[in-house]
Amino acid sequence: MNEPVAAFKNALLALDRVSAQEVLQESIDRQGVVPTLETLITASLTEIGRSWEAGELALSQIYMAGRICENLIETFLPLGDPGRRNQPRxxxxxxxxxxxxxxxxxxxxxxxxxxxxxxxxxxxxxxxxxxxxxxxxxxxxxxxxxxxxxxxxxxxxxxxxxxxxxxxxxxxxxxxxxxxxxxxxxxxxxxxxxxxxxxxxxxxxxxxxx
Amino acid sequence: MTAMTSLQRVLATMGNREPDRVPYFLSLTMHGARELGLSIKEYFSKGELVAEGQLRMRAKYGHDCLNGFSYAPVEVEAWGGEVIFSDDGPPNSGAPFIRSPEEIGRLTPPSIADSPCLQEVLKAQQIMKSRAGGEVPIVGVVVSPFSAPVMQMGFAPYLDLIFEQPSLFERLMAVNEEFCVAWANAQLAAGATFICYFDPVSSASIVPRDLYLKTGFPVAKRTIARIKGATATHFASGRCLSVVGDVADTGTKAIGVSVLEDLKTVKEACRGRLTVVGNLNAIEMRHWSDEDAERSVRNAIAAAGAGGGFILADNHGEIPWQVPEPVLYAIAESVRRWGRYPLAQVEEHG
CATH class of the missing domain: 3.40.50.280 (Cobalamin-binding domain)
Incomplete structure (x- = not known):
């Protein structure tokens, strides 16, 4: 797990929205929104999912992490934004x-x-x-x-x-x-x-x- | 050793002594309907039918309890909520009846005496008590005050409540505790031998230990102290290893454990403090062969049987409707073959 992913994951699990937003902003400034979705957001949530499977995290933590994450990304990439992924229905x-x-x-x-x-x-x-x-x-x-x-x-x-x-x-x-x-x-x-x-x-x- | 009654067997193991053999509980909540040729909805509509179904299940499979449980949302029904019946699965709670957190302030617990659905459960337990002659433990079930809100208001809104509205959370716990204690004690008065305190939200799969210690733990401690009989806490296949000591501190006597955790390790953590109940995989059980059943039973007994303090059971608290009779017979036969104390001949079997 690279440093930004670890920092983002830890911020989510601590319910620290401010720190999570800082890590997210830094990643977007460095590489743009769409690459951040993959390398930071998906990577962090995947790590969190693996930790749950291993019995290291609880479902309530995943729920809160997902909620913060969803809310944060929608401030950078609102629903309907053309920058959202070209995707299947x-x-x-x-x-x-x-x-x-x-x-x-x-x-x-x-x-x-x-x-x-x-x-x-x-x-x-x-x-x-x-x-x-x-x-x-x-x-x-x-x-x-x-x-x-x-x-x-x-x-x-x-x-x-x-x-x-x-x-x-x-x-x-x-x-x-x-x-x-x-x-x-x-x-x-x-x-x-x-x-x-x-x-x-x-x-x-x-x-x-x- | 002289053969014991089921009640003697269960009490011995809960006292951390080895009885004549490992006791086993088959949580066949729905199979009685099939036995009686009824739909699941018809079966649960009358306590007489549930009692008859339970007694017939035990006559067939020889397990060491009678299930005084009907279905989890029977409590939701008492609160005025909707129950959805199915032809091939347990009744489910319908749309949540608490539609916004503000409604919690106006919530009052239902009267058990005025709830026909609860009265049918009590009637079933009374009949089982009279017909089982005190030789078989009857398991009563309550949904814990901490876990009931999943059915009352939905899981995500409940998590939001816990994190964001602590005063309303406390209010909901207070109301639920009143109901839970009254419902548990009514079942004990009707004939239940002990109460299964069904508390999946407190499992480490759902909340981390630090949150449990602030929420589900104090709720359990307060509630269990007011229940006038022994309780067994069940996590419905959720993990428990990280909170075993805390669960023991709630005053409960037994714990339902998950197939997701190593049974031997769990037993060591519980030794002398909690009787371990588990941990057969009831979802997989549907397509077990006789050999699968024997291997699973034998491994569980090898891992947790020594010294008593162990009841073989499934890890969900309910064996699915789809699990066929031959599997249940194979489990019963395997316990009788491999569960005789002393267990020296039982080794884990890959």
């Missing part, structure tokens, strides 16, 4: 239940990394199909907490295929962490072990060409 949703935190974290990570995305809130099979079709979504991030909701994603995958909608599905949430093969079983294209994986997976799915 993205959406994030919770499937079938009301456990919204995972979705909120993914939303924060992707917005902090400079992406714009639709937030569908809670969806079920019918509403997910309708929204994906209407908005011509290319990559759908789905968060679940419950096993049965995770298993139901297989129905969504099948119906999307039948409808000829070429959307990629990225899943995340507890059931996928406790059963490593589950994401393939339900027909997802990728699985994030933590919210910070979202930005990395997005780059992988798009060949890094954003």
């Amino acid at each position: 993205l959406a994030v949703a919770v499937y079938e239940d009301y456990h919204m935190l995972g979705k909120r974290l993914v939303h924060s990570v992707l917005r902090s990394a400079g992406y714009e995305l639709r937030d569908y809130g809670r969806v079920d099979l019918d509403s997910a199909l309708r929204l994906v079709a209407e908005d011509r979504i290319e990559i759908l991030f789905i968060s679940v907490l419950m096993l049965h909701s995770a298993l139901h994603i297989a129905d969504l995958r099948q119906r999307l295929n039948l409808a000829g909608l070429p959307v990629k599905i990225v899943v995340g949430g507890a059931p996928f962490c406790f059963d490593q093969g589950l994401w393939r079983e339900v027909g997802a294209d990728a699985m994030g072990r933590n919210a910070s994986d979202a930005a990395v997976i997005l780059q992988e799915l798009t060949g890094g060409g954003l």
Whole structure:
């Protein structure tokens, strides 16, 4: 971990918005906004995600770090700014239940990394199909907490295929962490072990060409 | 050693003595519905059905408890919130009923006597108590005052409240503590042997220790002191190793531990202070073979069985509806095969 990333990560975890903003400003002055999204923001959030997986950090810290990060980057790169990344059409949703935190974290990570995305809130099979079709979504991030909701994603995958909608599905949430093969079983294209994986997976799915 | 009753077995292990064999809890909250040919919603609608389902589950699998638990959002229902039932999973809480933090000031705890959904839970426990003849522990469950707000107001707004509105947070804890204590004591009066204090937000996976010591810890300490029976704190598969000593200081007697942490290390940290409950992976369990079940049971017993202070269970607190009967039979058979004390013949099996 390089020095700016370590400093930014530490500031986020200390809920020190002022220090985080200083590190961010210094990076933007040095290399510009878009490279900073990659080398500082995504790198820091990825480190934070890894630390959570290792049991070194708690979810509340990730939530607060993401919130500060998202807020900071939007002061430098407001939504709708032409400097935001050229990207596929993205959406994030919770499937079938009301456990919204995972979705909120993914939303924060992707917005902090400079992406714009639709937030569908809670969806079920019918509403997910309708929204994906209407908005011509290319990559759908789905968060679940419950096993049965995770298993139901297989129905969504099948119906999307039948409808000829070429959307990629990225899943995340507890059931996928406790059963490593589950994401393939339900027909997802990728699985994030933590919210910070979202930005990395997005780059992988798009060949890094954003 | 003469065979013990389930209650004797559990009390012995909680007293850090080795009983005749390792006790095991199967948290089959929904499988009773399938046994009775009912939907999950129908099953939970009457205490008589839940009691019958629980007794039949125990007759089948021989585990050492009866689950006096229905579903976590039964408490939300009592508060006036929405519950969403599913055909193949646990009922879930619906949209949060606290829509803005300002509503917390007007919140009053529901009356247990006037909550039909809670009365059905108590009825189930009364029936289990009368039919199990005092030989089987009955597990009552409360959602901790610190964890209930996730269902009451949503997770992210709750975290915002903790960080940004400490006085409203304290007010919410005070209201929730009143309800939690009353609900726990009502279950003990109905027949529950002890109370599972379900507190996932206090796990190290959700809040760091320094925040826990300012929030979930004092709440647990105050609440558990007023519950008129033993409690077991459960983190619903969240990590606990960094707070084991603190959890013991809350006055609880047992701790539900995660498959994400090394069971042997956790047991050492808990030794003499907390009985360890865990840590089979209930999500993976769905597709276990007999060999997988035996290996998992054997490894858990090898890691944590020695000296008592251990109850084999899943690490989530609820075995999913999708886990089939053969897996449950294989777990039961494996405990009987490898869980006999003394455990000299049990070694970790890769």
